[in-house]
Amino acid sequence: MNYCLDVHTHTVASGHAYSTMLEMVASAKEKGLGLLGITEHAPSMPGTTNKIYFENLKVVSRQMGELKLLLGVELNILDYQGNIDLDDYLLDRLDVAIASLHGPCIAPGSIEENTAAVIGAMKNKRVNIIGHPDDGAYPLDYEQVVKVAKETNTILEVNNNSLSPNTFRQNTRENATTMLKLCKQYEVPVIVGSDAHIATDVGLHQNAQEVFDACDFPEHLILNRSVDVFLEALKKKTLL
Numbered sequence: 001m002n003y004c005l006d007v008h009t010h011t012v013a014s015g016h017a018y019s020t021m022l023e024m025v026a027s028a029k030e031k032g033l034g035l036l037g038i039t040e041h042a043p044s045m046p047g048t049t050n051k052i053y054f055e056n057l058k059v060v061s062r063q064m065g066e067l068k069l070l071l072g073v074e075l076n077i078l079d080y081q082g083n084i085d086l087d088d089y090l091l092d093r094l095d096v097a098i099a100s101l102h103g104p105c106i107a108p109g110s111i112e113e114n115t116a117a118v119i120g121a122m123k124n125k126r127v128n129i130i131g132h133p134d135d136g137a138y139p140l141d142y143e144q145v146v147k148v149a150k151e152t153n154t155i156l157e158v159n160n161n162s163l164s165p166n167t168f169r170q171n172t173r174e175n176a177t178t179m180l181k182l183c184k185q186y187e188v189p190v191i192v193g194s195d196a197h198i199a200t201d202v203g204l205h206q207n208a209q210e211v212f213d214a215c216d217f218p219e220h221l222i223l224n225r226s227v228d229v230f231l232e233a234l235k236k237k238t239l240l
């Protein structure tokens, strides 16, 4: 399968990433992507950027030659109700919003609490994607997560970075496999995100591809295969 897009990446603005926006764009073009999403960590992540950064993204062109650029955010899920850390006014001005559980922002709870946190975020019409739901530090009831993803048209991520051998996350391969089997059963689409924190990692998907191959995951449920299909999937959420 040809991977045409990557919508989960970070630049120096996130505080612990190492490339600029234009370096990320250059890398995406070099790799032949049709669409790049840059999703900086939202303000509750220590060391990241501030609200004014997100507000001012209007100054950046969303078309960089052949490459379509989406500028968004990786929100922090803050509690077991699924509240997130950027207000609706700003979210309405961004192109894409990923919501994730991160150690510095929420303590791992019970499986019921973690699942409620993710479901709460999915019920927010401004949240398009759940980032790295494979993280074993936050055990989830994947059957519930996949069912609510289908009901709310929220996209579940297969995080390529989580699946790399040097990840700090636990049980990612097992968790991603469990989730993918359910996505296959319930016909729920997924997206591969590189979660690149340096330009050279933009568009990487090999670890995710290995897991897809291992569970014979159908290509028509992988949104990276077409820019148009992905943009359609994004719109479904906002219409809810």
Ligand SMILES: [Zn+2]
Binding pocket: 074, 100, 102, 131, 132
């Ligand atoms: Zn994250």
Ligand SMILES: [Zn+2]
Binding pocket: 008, 009, 010, 074, 131, 195
């Ligand atoms: Zn990230």
